[in-house]
Amino acid sequence: xxxxxxxxxxxxxxxxxxxxxxxxxxxxxxxxxxxxxxxxxxxxxxxxxxxxxxxxxxxxxxxxxxxxxxxxxxxxxxxxxxxxxxxxxxxxxxxxxxxxxxxxxxxxxxxxxxxxxxxxxxxxxxxxxxxxxxxxxxxxxxxxxxxxxxxxxxxxxxxxxxxxxxxxxxxxxxxxxxxxxxxxxxxxxxxxxxxxxxxxxxxxxxxxxxxxxxxxxxxxxxxxxxxxxxxxxxxxxxx
Numbered sequence: 001x002x003x004x005x006x007x008x009x010x011x012x013x014x015x016x017x018x019x020x021x022x023x024x025x026x027x028x029x030x031x032x033x034x035x036x037x038x039x040x041x042x043x044x045x046x047x048x049x050x051x052x053x054x055x056x057x058x059x060x061x062x063x064x065x066x067x068x069x070x071x072x073x074x075x076x077x078x079x080x081x082x083x084x085x086x087x088x089x090x091x092x093x094x095x096x097x098x099x100x101x102x103x104x105x106x107x108x109x110x111x112x113x114x115x116x117x118x119x120x121x122x123x124x125x126x127x128x129x130x131x132x133x134x135x136x137x138x139x140x141x142x143x144x145x146x147x148x149x150x151x152x153x154x155x156x157x158x159x160x161x162x163x164x165x166x167x168x169x170x171x172x173x174x175x176x177x178x179x180x181x182x183x184x185x186x187x188x189x190x191x192x193x194x195x196x197x198x199x200x201x202x203x204x205x206x207x208x209x210x211x212x213x214x215x216x217x218x219x220x221x222x223x224x225x226x227x228x229x230x231x232x233x234x235x236x237x238x239x
Contacts, residue, residue, distance in 0.1 A: 039068040044076040044097055045083050051092040057083055062098060075099040113187040118163060118180040119202065127206050131181070135159045136207040138215050141196035150203050151219035153196040157183055195221050 043064040051061055062083055067076075077083045077098040086103035119139065121131065131137060137157055140150040161182040162170045170179060181204075185193065196202065196219055 039070060041066045042069060042072060043067075043078055044072075045078070045080065046097050047092045047094050049094050051088050053088055053091055055088050057086055057088065057098075057103075059084060073097070073099075075101055077103075110184070111186060114184055115187075115190065116160075117183045117185045117190055117193065119183060119193070120178060121162075121181050121204065122178050127204065130206055131159060131162075131204065133159060133161050136210060137181075138205040138207070139193065139196075140203040140205065141200045141219055142203055143200040146200075151196075152215050152217050153192050153202070153219040154185070154189055155215040155217050156207065157185075157189075160184060192217075192219060192221060 044067050045062045046065050047061060048063050049061055051057065055061075059080070062080075064080070077100050082100065083098050083103065085106055087106070087109055089102050089104055092098065092102065135158070137159060138152055139154040139157060141153050142150045159181045163180045163182055164170055165178075165180075199222075
């Protein structure tokens with residue numbers, strides 16, 4: 001009788017052991033080889049850094065993130081081409097998803113009075129070649145026949161490009177010849193620049209980096225120019 005019990009107990013323990021081995025193998029297989037989540041995945045782009053209002057987004061500012069189909073929102077940006085080169089309408093915090101309604105395409109960046117303007121830069125004005133594309137500069141004027149420090153005409157203007165006499169874009173390794181800085185200015189800025197050119201010699205100063213405080217504009221259009229412009233505008237009004 002005792003022998004029979006021992007055989008039964010051993011048989012039960014062996015079966016239990018085999019069952020546990022099979023169960024453990026099944027759990028391992030299911031965990032490693034079977035997908036519980038069968039939802040389709042999509043890529044949505046999130047900010048990798050804090051993006052300010054008006055910043056132009058580049059590849060270093062965003063990264064693709066896999067999300068489930070159930071988490072999709074129609075405004076999410078899913079293509080890198082739909083975010084790179086766009087300007088932001090709002091501040092976007094690092095880790096936030098990029099929404100298409102917060103982006104401004106490049107053909108909608110400009111106000112009605114903005115125009116491309118070029119300023120001639122010789123070797124001296126280019127600060128021995130330090131001014132390059134995307135540099136931030138102050139444009140000052142050294143007034144003729146006036147013993148005074150130069151006045152700031154346009155503070156912290158971005159150089160969109162450097163051009164040769166034919167309007168071709170130049171590389172950073174610009175030779176000693178005269179080049180032209182391509183700027184984007186509104187009507188008030190252009191008027192300041194044109195009057196300053198008549199009143200004296202333009203000077204450029206280069207910002208060391210973009211976080212430096214913007215200088216304060218100190219050059220004012222003389223009163224006689226304002227009066228003359230008002231008369232001209234009045235004459236040009238349609239009858």
